[in-house]
Amino acid sequence: MRSAIPPASAALALAALALAALAFAAPRPAVAADTPDPVADAAAFQKYFTNKFPKLKLEDFVNGPYSLNEDMHRQWVEKEEFPPYDFSLDLGKEMFAKPFKNGKSYADCFPNQGIGIRQNYPYFDAKEGKVVTLELALNRCREANGEPPFSYVKDEMAALTAYMAFTSRGKPFDIKIPNDPRALAAYQNGKRYFYTRRGQLNFSCASCHVQSPGQRIRAEILAPALGILNAMPIYRSEWGGMGTISRRFISCNSQTRAVPLDPQADEYRDLEYYLSYVSNGLPISGPGARP
Amino acid sequence: MASTIRVRATSTGDITEVQALIQHPMDSGFVKDAKGAIIPPHFIQQVTFEHDGKNVFVADWGTAVSKDPYVKFSFKGGKKDDELKISWVDNKGASDTTTAKIQ
Numbered sequence: 001m002r003s004a005i006p007p008a009s010a011a012l013a014l015a016a017l018a019l020a021a022l023a024f025a026a027p028r029p030a031v032a033a034d035t036p037d038p039v040a041d042a043a044a045f046q047k048y049f050t051n052k053f054p055k056l057k058l059e060d061f062v063n064g065p066y067s068l069n070e071d072m073h074r075q076w077v078e079k080e081e082f083p084p085y086d087f088s089l090d091l092g093k094e095m096f097a098k099p100f101k102n103g104k105s106y107a108d109c110f111p112n113q114g115i116g117i118r119q120n121y122p123y124f125d126a127k128e129g130k131v132v133t134l135e136l137a138l139n140r141c142r143e144a145n146g147e148p149p150f151s152y153v154k155d156e157m158a159a160l161t162a163y164m165a166f167t168s169r170g171k172p173f174d175i176k177i178p179n180d181p182r183a184l185a186a187y188q189n190g191k192r193y194f195y196t197r198r199g200q201l202n203f204s205c206a207s208c209h210v211q212s213p214g215q216r217i218r219a220e221i222l223a224p225a226l227g228i229l230n231a232m233p234i235y236r237s238e239w240g241g242m243g244t245i246s247r248r249f250i251s252c253n254s255q256t257r258a259v260p261l262d263p264q265a266d267e268y269r270d271l272e273y274y275l276s277y278v279s280n281g282l283p284i285s286g287p288g289a290r291p
Numbered sequence: 292m293a294s295t296i297r298v299r300a301t302s303t304g305d306i307t308e309v310q311a312l313i314q315h316p317m318d319s320g321f322v323k324d325a326k327g328a329i330i331p332p333h334f335i336q337q338v339t340f341e342h343d344g345k346n347v348f349v350a351d352w353g354t355a356v357s358k359d360p361y362v363k364f365s366f367k368g369g370k371k372d373d374e375l376k377i378s379w380v381d382n383k384g385a386s387d388t389t390t391a392k393i394q
Contacts, residue, residue: 084359086297087314240358 036188038177038277045278049226053214061227062285068214069221076289085162085235085287088242092163095156100145106160109141118161118168118284122273123176124183131186131269134161135244152263153250158233158242158287165232165286173230173284175277190274193267194225199258205271208252220291227279229272231288238291245272298391300375307369307393309340309348311362313379319354334382338362341376342369369393 049061053068060067066076096114099105107113111120121134138160139149150156177183197204205225208217213224220238233244243251246263249271253260261268295314300307313335320332332354340348347366369375371393378388 082297082299082310082312082361084312084361086312087359 036184038184038187041191042278042280046226046281048210049213049224053224058281059283061224061279062230062282064223064228064231064288064290065214065221068224072221072291079289083235083287084237084289085233085242088159088233088235089162089166089287091156092159092161092166095160096163100142100147102145104145106138106141109137109144114164115167116171118165118286119171119174122269122276124178124180124186124273126178126180126183129182130266131190131273133245133264133269133272134164135246136264136269152244153247154239154241154243158244158247161233161244162242162287165284168284169286170283172281173276173279175273175280177277186270187274187277189267190270190272193271194274199253199256201256203256205252223290225275225278227282227285229276230279230282231285231290233286234288234290236290242287294389295387296377296379296389298375298377298389300369300391300393302369302371302373302393305367306365307342307367307373308365309363309375311340311377313338313360313362315359315379315381317354317356317358317360321354332382335360335379336382338379339377340364341378342366342373 046058050056050058053061056067063076066073096106107115111117118134121137122131124130125132135152135157138157139152142149150160177187194205197207208222209225209228213222215222228248229245232248233242234248235242239247239251244263246268249268250260250263297312298309299311300309302308315335316333317335318330318333320329322330324330334354334356335352338348338350338352339346347368348362348364350362352360373393375391375393376388377391378386380386
């Protein structure tokens with residue numbers, strides 16, 4: 001369920017706090033432990049992983065399980081010479097350049113013609129009061145130009161996001177939480193979703209991807225949550241094809257035997273916002289290949 | 292649509308290493324779709340790599356080969372800038388051919 005937006009008074013207090021934080025940027029004011037503090041969250045989150053895997057550099061985390069296991073790393077290096085996402089990437093490039101029926105194209109919907117901007121998504125849209133992901137923005141672009149939307153989980157959507165990620169490779173994630181209580185609420189909601197246990201197996205996202213990265217779950221090696229979205233979209237051998245962030249969330253939920261949400265549901269958008277924010281500073285490495 | 296075949300061939304002295312990725316569904320005929328209907332078998336039956344008018348690698352494939360198959364092999368005798376011709380034929384009679392220069 002979506003969290004209730006704090007009542008007006010609380011929202012005001014939050015805004016005041018945020019203002020105070022801005023005014024005294026350094027040193028940061030002492031805040032109560034239960035006050036949301038994304039900056040401290042992200043630092044603690046990254047520190048947890050770098051402590052857990054002291055041999056890894058921060059940017060290694062974007063390669064998920066391949067950075068954690070030597071054998072897999074060797075296979076991956078060879079695979080990257082001839083990556084399985086190649087066909088999708090080419091399709092995405094072709095689709096991106098092809099104008100819509102009305103003569104406009106994807107480039108008209110995005111800043112910088114859509115090139116090298118993946119690291120800025122998802123962002124908080126002040127007008128809508130919600131988080132907007134890249135996948136959502138792509139389908140909105142299509143609909144605004146009179147084209148039917150794509151499925152959020154694979155094929156065309158994965159190809160387009162693959163191309164957009166490819167043009168942004170190496171650029172560090174730069175997710176911003178504007179000074180807006182709704183943005184902070186979305187972040188908090190995403191964080192709550194990430195740490196809440198659900199499903200028949202009673203797993204949270206964190207049970208696997210924070211508590212146990214590097215360990216095996218059957219034949220697979222669990223990826224760390226840090227940097228997990230940097231490699232999206234991915235060609236997963238298990239899927240035999242490409243998948244988007246939406247697909248990843250949905251399959252994660254169903255593997256814990258929970259009921260997945262609809263792609264781009266508010267919770268998933270908030271989750272993507274949280275998870276991207278805590279990976280701020282890590283480079284985009286998508287499209288990726290995963291077992 | 293671009294070719295369904297990607298090739299990279301590199302020569303190191305007298306050995307040429309060839310890598311290829313082919314886009315093909317490779318349906319085995321044992322899988323059902325969302326409605327429960329069987330997806331008919333559709334797979335590559337033969338892949339051929341030809342160099343200088345001679346087959347250097349021929350594979351008879353079946354349903355056990357994965358979707359979008361990847362092949363890697365090496366052979367003696369290729370030189371830089373030589374041409375390599377790659378083709379496949381599937382069980383429905385469809386085919387594709389491409390050529391690549393050895394690097």
